[in-house]
Every structure is written in structure tokens, then in C-alpha cells.
Amino acid sequence: MSAEFRGSVITPSDAGYDEARSVFNGLIDHKPERIMRCVDAADVAAAIAGAREAELTISVYGGGHGVTGSAVVDGGVCVDLRAIDHVVVDPATRTARVGGGASWGSVDAATQEHGLAVTGGRVSTTGVGGLSLGSGSGWLERAFGFTCDSLVSAEVVTAASEIVTASEESHPDLFWAIRGGGGNFGVVTEFTFDLHPLGPMMLGGMLLYPGFMAKDVLRNWRDFILGAPREVGGGVALITAPPEEFVPEAARGMPAVGVIITYAGDPEEGARVVAPLTSFGPPAANLVQPMPYVAVQQLLDAPNPKGMHNYWSGDFLTEFPDEAIDAFVDNVQPPVSPLTQMIVIPGGGAISDRTDADMAFGNRTAPFNMHYLSMWPPDPTQDQVNIDKTRQIAAALKPWTTGQVYLNFIGDEGVTRVESAYGSERFARLREIKKAWDPDNVFRHNQNIPPAD
Ligand SMILES: Cc1cc2nc3c(=O)[nH]c(=O)nc-3n(C[C@H](O)[C@H](O)[C@H](O)COP(=O)(O)OP(=O)(O)OC[C@H]3O[C@@H](n4cnc5c(N)ncnc54)[C@H](O)[C@@H]3O)c2cc1C
Incomplete structure (x- = not known):
């Protein structure tokens, strides 16, 4: 050493x-x-x-x-990298320098002190490193784009142990690749992000419906979100109602639908805009209210504890017609594990302001991103049944997929799936850049992009 x-x-x-x-x-x-x-x-x-x-x-x-x-x-x-966790905000330039081992909770807290934010992970303990390099999907993406869209530069330690800066001006090929290409090209020790004015208060929260309403709730949400302004974020999750006080007693432990709503703008205006969602039903519980952005960012912390067994998959959809909604609900319900969350995330808004050529991450026109998140208590006898269920749900939705996938949402599904995250053209370019920066594939213990031959 x-x-x-x-x-x-x-x-x-x-x-x-x-x-x-x-x-x-x-x-x-x-x-x-x-x-x-x-x-x-x-x-x-x-x-x-x-x-x-x-x-x-x-x-x-x-x-x-x-x-x-x-x-x-x-x-x-x-x-x-966990000890490299600094977050330094410069309110004058509206930028933040963030250590490669920081978590989103500390970024959100530090940026919100100045009424600023960047699209970050939906669970505050998630690392900035893996999420941003995989592009970074979050509640604010329809307003401000994916996390990588706000990346200005990065300090990168290369496979040859050189310390370089990647930006539009400095090593633009490397900068192109790390915005979506994952940890394949080097170790990022510092990210510099552009920040956006937001909060501190915003409209956020969840509508909870009984599981038997899932198809109607999804149809209403789909029709609304396809025409919604970019300030509206959120998604729909087929879940099991938690044993919490806000859930009517009879519904606890039963299949449920959570409609998560965020509005990146004036909370009062937001309440008017999302009325077609909040007035639908009525929901069994309506938890949508003005709240601090940092609280919105922690809404999903409790349902996502460390140490549970997890098996995930995902796909982008070309559309979400009634038949797809029926297939989704019929295959998800009843869930195998009460911790499982099958999530539909909307595209559109600022996501499609960029083109697929701008950086490694593409998939900018898909209207929906499916995240099949199976989670269960650490009991090995439950592993296979949960894995099989996840695959069954993913298979049922295949007729409507774009053929591309969001890599941050899937497990190890092989190099073909990694290629399908980018499409053959961008994958070939990534392999050339990999050859230039990591010809020996030193950084291979990841969603690997092999160097070009
Ligand atoms: C509870 C939970 C919620 C999530 N929510 C979201 C979400 O809302 N949006 C979303 O897009 N994804 C989400 N994800 C997925 C998440 O983005 C990926 O799992 C990501 O890889 C996590 O980053 P990490 O640094 O915590 O992970 P790690 O496991 O530490 O890293 C994963 C890989 O990323 C690479 N890597 C990490 N940091 C660096 C670095 N600084 N430099 C170089 N390479 C690095 C390495 O290859 C590493 O093996 C979530 C995951 C969990 C578990």
C-alpha cells in the first residue's frame, strides 16, 4: 500500500x-x-x-x-468515499460543490439554507455518487431535469490515478460519459452542480387509496400527468398500506395505491393545479399539503430501511394505455411482501429539454419510467418468490416498453441490458471513451461498459 x-x-x-x-x-x-x-x-x-x-x-x-x-x-x-462528504454552497453563483461520498440528505439541507435545490434522490440516505453518475431521477426532474443535467463539472480520479477535471471545456468526452455512464470512467471525488431556486416550502405528500381502486386511480393520474405543467412531479406506487395512524384502521396491511404529488412552485397555485388528482375518489387519506422541500425529500425514508432484501427491475414505457394499466395492477396485486413498491414515474417537462445526443444518458422522450421494487424482510425462504414476482410483473409490461431501461433502477441483468440503457449508438461511443480512459477495465465492478475492442 x-x-x-x-x-x-x-x-x-x-x-x-x-x-x-x-x-x-x-x-x-x-x-x-x-x-x-x-x-x-x-x-x-x-x-x-x-x-x-x-x-x-x-x-x-x-x-x-x-x-x-x-x-x-x-x-x-x-x-x-464516505468520508469525502463535504457540501459547499455558493449562493452567488448558485452552485454547490459536493463530495463524491455525500448523501442527498446533506445536499438538500445545505442547499435549502439558501432556498436552492438540485434534483436529488427520493430517499435521503442515497449516495450522490452512484445516483448522479447513473443520471439521477428525483421528484424535481420534470422541473429541472435529471441530476446530471445540472452537473457543471467533476473532479475525477482516473484508472491511471491521475486527478482531472471533467467539464464542457476540460475533457468533454469524459464529461459526456459520466453524465449517465455510471462509475465506469473514474472515481468522482467532487461534483459541482448548478442549483435552482426552490422552497423552502412546497406542495407535497401522498394520496392513499384502497387497492381495489388502483385501475381507476392510475387512469385518472395518467390522463392528468400527460398534460400537466412541468412543476408537477411525483408518481404512483402500488403498495401495502402501512400500519400508521394516518391510514384508516380497516385499510392497514391491505393492498393500496399511493399517488405522490410534488409541485415545484407556489404551493397555493400547486393546490389548484393538482385539484384533478386531490378531488378524485375521495382518497382514504389525503396527506398533500405545503411542507418544506427537505421533508418532501424524506417522505420515503421510513418505508426504505437499510438491510431488507431487495430485487429490482424496470423499463421505460412508450405509453400506458388501459390494457397496460390492467396488466400492471393484475400482476402486482396481491403483493408478496408488504414492503414492496411498484412505481410509475412520469417523464416529460424539463427531462425532454435536452436531446439524446447531449450526454450518455438518453431516454428523454419516454412518458413513463417503471420501477419494480421488491423488498422483503431478510428471510432467505422468501427470496425466490419475490424475485419471481418482480420478473412476472416486468414481463407483463414488456409489450409497452421502449426497449430501454433506467440503469439506476435495475439489478444485475447482464451486459445486454446495460447496452439497452443507452441504445447501440451511444453504447458504442461509451465503449470508445472507456477504452481511452480505462482500457484495462479497472472500474468493472459496476453496470459495466466494456472498453471497445
Ligand atoms: C432506497 C433507494 C432509493 C433510491 N432512489 C432513487 C431515485 O430516486 N432516483 C434514482 O435515480 N435512483 C435511486 N436509487 C438508485 C440509486 O441511484 C443507485 O442505486 C445508485 O447507484 C446509488 O448510489 P450510491 O452512491 O448510494 O451507491 P453505491 O452502491 O455506493 O454505488 C453504486 C456504484 O456507483 C458507482 N459510484 C458511486 N459513487 C461513485 C463515485 N463518487 N465515483 C465513481 N463511481 C461511483 C460505483 O460503480 C458503485 O459501484 C435508489 C436506491 C435506493 C436503495
């Missing part, structure tokens, strides 16, 4: 090893040979060089929320 390394090294004999190697998905049990907790870019460079010298596989740990568990690697070196 390099003498220059200033962070800490955690090995299997250390007390904190099991905690340090744990990730969000409790199905993952990877045991790295060492976890290199880096404090800056120079540490990351040293950790990469040391691992390469020892011929050990490298993994990169941002926030540990990748459902494949790629943050940790059996017998290899985990380049752990």
Missing part, C-alpha cells in the same frame, strides 16, 4: 469491518480484502494504484445504495 494514503484501512480483523462492508441491500454479503476509507482525491489515487499493483479488483463505495451491491467486492479493494 502507498505511504501517501492518509485515510484509514479497514480489514476483516477490525471491529468495524462488518458495518463498513454492509450496503443497503441485505441480500449482499461481499467481503473485501480491505476497505480504504479515503479522505481526498489523492487518497483515492493511492488506493487505486495500490489495488492495481496487488492485482486486486476495485469497487467504489459512494452511498452503498446500488441494489447490485457493487460498492463492495469479494476479496478486492473497496475504495470507500
